[in-house]
Amino acid sequence: MNFIMKNQKMPLLLFLGLLLNVAIAPGVYAASNGDLNRSNAYAIGLLGIVIFGLAIYLALVIMQPEKF
Amino acid sequence: MMQTTPKPTREKRRHTPKADLSNLYQRAFREAFLKLDPRIMIKNPIMFVVLVGTMITALLTVNPALFGSYEGGNSYLFNGLVTLILLFTLLFANFAEAVAEGRGKAQADALRSTKSDSIARRILNDGSLENVNSTNLRRGDRIQVIAGDMIPADGEVLEGVASVDESAITGESAPVLKEPGSDVASSVTGGTRIISDELIIQITSDPGQGFIDRMIALVEGAQRSKTPNEIALTVLLAVLTLVFLIVVATLPPIANYINSPVSITILVALLVALIPTTIGGLLSAIGIAGMDRVAQFNVVATSGRAVEACGDINTLVLDKTGTITLGNRLAEEFIPVNGHTAEEVAAIALAASIFDNTPEGKSIVRLAEKMGATLSFNPETAEGVEFSARTRMSGTDLSNGGEIRKGAVDAIRGFVRSRGGQPPNDLQSAYEGVSQMGGTPLAVCEDREIYGVIYLKDIIKTGIRERFDQLRRMGVRTVMLTGDNRITAAVIAKEAGVDDFIAEATPEDKIQVIQSEQAQGKLVAMTGDGTNDAPALAQANVGVAMNSGTQAAKEAANMVDLDSDPTKLIDLVTIGKQLLITRGALTTFSLANDIAKYFAIIPAMFASAGIGDLNVMGLQSPQSAVLSALIYNALIIPALIPLALKGVKFRPLTANQLLQRNILIYGLGGVIAPFIAIKVIDVALLFIGLA
Numbered sequence: 001m002n003f004i005m006k007n008q009k010m011p012l013l014l015f016l017g018l019l020l021n022v023a024i025a026p027g028v029y030a031a032s033n034g035d036l037n038r039s040n041a042y043a044i045g046l047l048g049i050v051i052f053g054l055a056i057y058l059a060l061v062i063m064q065p066e067k068f
Numbered sequence: 069m070m071q072t073t074p075k076p077t078r079e080k081r082r083h084t085p086k087a088d089l090s091n092l093y094q095r096a097f098r099e100a101f102l103k104l105d106p107r108i109m110i111k112n113p114i115m116f117v118v119l120v121g122t123m124i125t126a127l128l129t130v131n132p133a134l135f136g137s138y139e140g141g142n143s144y145l146f147n148g149l150v151t152l153i154l155l156f157t158l159l160f161a162n163f164a165e166a167v168a169e170g171r172g173k174a175q176a177d178a179l180r181s182t183k184s185d186s187i188a189r190r191i192l193n194d195g196s197l198e199n200v201n202s203t204n205l206r207r208g209d210r211i212q213v214i215a216g217d218m219i220p221a222d223g224e225v226l227e228g229v230a231s232v233d234e235s236a237i238t239g240e241s242a243p244v245l246k247e248p249g250s251d252v253a254s255s256v257t258g259g260t261r262i263i264s265d266e267l268i269i270q271i272t273s274d275p276g277q278g279f280i281d282r283m284i285a286l287v288e289g290a291q292r293s294k295t296p297n298e299i300a301l302t303v304l305l306a307v308l309t310l311v312f313l314i315v316v317a318t319l320p321p322i323a324n325y326i327n328s329p330v331s332i333t334i335l336v337a338l339l340v341a342l343i344p345t346t347i348g349g350l351l352s353a354i355g356i357a358g359m360d361r362v363a364q365f366n367v368v369a370t371s372g373r374a375v376e377a378c379g380d381i382n383t384l385v386l387d388k389t390g391t392i393t394l395g396n397r398l399a400e401e402f403i404p405v406n407g408h409t410a411e412e413v414a415a416i417a418l419a420a421s422i423f424d425n426t427p428e429g430k431s432i433v434r435l436a437e438k439m440g441a442t443l444s445f446n447p448e449t450a451e452g453v454e455f456s457a458r459t460r461m462s463g464t465d466l467s468n469g470g471e472i473r474k475g476a477v478d479a480i481r482g483f484v485r486s487r488g489g490q491p492p493n494d495l496q497s498a499y500e501g502v503s504q505m506g507g508t509p510l511a512v513c514e515d516r517e518i519y520g521v522i523y524l525k526d527i528i529k530t531g532i533r534e535r536f537d538q539l540r541r542m543g544v545r546t547v548m549l550t551g552d553n554r555i556t557a558a559v560i561a562k563e564a565g566v567d568d569f570i571a572e573a574t575p576e577d578k579i580q581v582i583q584s585e586q587a588q589g590k591l592v593a594m595t596g597d598g599t600n601d602a603p604a605l606a607q608a609n610v611g612v613a614m615n616s617g618t619q620a621a622k623e624a625a626n627m628v629d630l631d632s633d634p635t636k637l638i639d640l641v642t643i644g645k646q647l648l649i650t651r652g653a654l655t656t657f658s659l660a661n662d663i664a665k666y667f668a669i670i671p672a673m674f675a676s677a678g679i680g681d682l683n684v685m686g687l688q689s690p691q692s693a694v695l696s697a698l699i700y701n702a703l704i705i706p707a708l709i710p711l712a713l714k715g716v717k718f719r720p721l722t723a724n725q726l727l728q729r730n731i732l733i734y735g736l737g738g739v740i741a742p743f744i745a746i747k748v749i750d751v752a753l754l755f756i757g758l759a
Binding site: 032035036037039040043044047050051054055057058059061062065066068 | 110111112113116117120124133134135136294299300302303306307309310313314317332
């Protein structure tokens, strides 16, 4: 697991993001009152995760600017 | 002692890099694409957000209904255009950085070409010579170099006197004399060439740690780390980006609530338009260009931090000789005392100076000969007495036992008293008279009789007073250090326009001045070249060592001036301030741009919500408004590349005046310019049928 964490960070993050979206997308679909289809809901869920990831990334930049 | 020859003006000192810049833009163009790698982009928070936005709009170009908000028939084209514009925004920002880096790399290549492995003659413990590859030399090794050899590594001269061609690093073609035990000529640099005689050198750096190696690493940007100001600005820009990200991400529910849903493409466009992409794209280019400007002045900075610190300097500690005055003082007048005539003083001064080979000594001989003075003895039967810091006199011992001396007035007084004589009463008034004119008084005597005073005139460099006036207006205080007496120092300080001076200063006084200024919270810059300057150079916030100085001085300083011109410290302050002003001006411009972009996109987003009045620019359609704002956002980056690389023109104004000026030009200009530009682009889009 340590080997995977060190060398395959990006694919692992993507995989975890997709996994998280499995839980989020149904919620988006349920909240849309049928205006969206399942793939739209899945895409919006992923978009939400990307935006959340960007917010975390920017917070890290603010806290540790010398690393960027 | 500093180098004493007068130096050309600032513009003339700027030398054209020997680097090959022919393929700079082709290489930068290629680099701009390579830098799209997310692992590189993640180092630039603002442009990374733009990259993510570009990826999202690229997906929407392929499938406009991906998020369920299908915009109609032209969504493919609109999304594609937005993606293309965002991609160009990224490429332009990467291009700016690549051009700045490319100039540094070209300079590094030029330096690297001076380095080549060579065979060095290492001196073994038994005194025999061993041929070794220069890469096998270590600190402490002793080597012999003879005329024609490349000096294989940095070192200190132990034995020999030789001419060395340092043009490879300084660009100066005149050879430099190297000899041991001298503060100004004992260090040699690897990569330079000995052109006469031979030297025994002790190596002072291990392979890869030499002066040229450090220069290469610095100009290439390998050791470039963010400066404190860059870090502060990065935090500010990241905060703004985060705030705008949250604002844009929370807009869709509000838009849906007012029955004016917005597409993801327009939200991405709004986010990119609002975040400060202009400064985000140019920030690193500005920093790299600042280092490059310093390098163009033939100064090597150990870090961007040092260049930036130059811009924040409050106090400059300057040596008088070589910085404020031309190094060579010239004899101006002979002032007789004790009833003697000027001709008699000239004759004694000539006799005292006949063995003196310093520029001052030669000028005394010239003046005396001009007044018709001749020697009353055969120089071959006489013996010269060298000047020493202890006796503060020099002169001539005659074969008949006569002693002729010239030197500091106090020293000559003591000499005369020691021979049973009595200094004349009018000596003090002659001494004070010369000092009050800003000159250096030298008394001359023969045995126990003082004949008069030589007036050595210090020549203040042309334009130095204006430079100090400029520095004062910028809030920089100047302190002059001199070994002269207090009266002379006061006159020169007044003439040159320095704010303070320290007379009869010792090298130790430098560090005391620096420490006392720093204790008041000020940043101090100084120059130095001797080993005894090293502690002060290390203590100063900006220490500039002369390349002609010792290795210890160069290692203690955070900048090395390859031309060994102490006046350049003033230019460095200007370059540092220019760097800070450029960064501030472009940040102001970038943030001010937001207003126009906001008024272009917001009415387009909520067109159906009845806020058409906000379309103050009268843009043709929501699509053309978004495209116009984004095209402006992309084009402004390459438009500002020349300004980022060249720097905002420096004007010697106070901080308040500069702030007012920058707010007017880059603040107000940053608000007005995009209104006009976006409208022009909108009309152009209408003309080509994309509105």
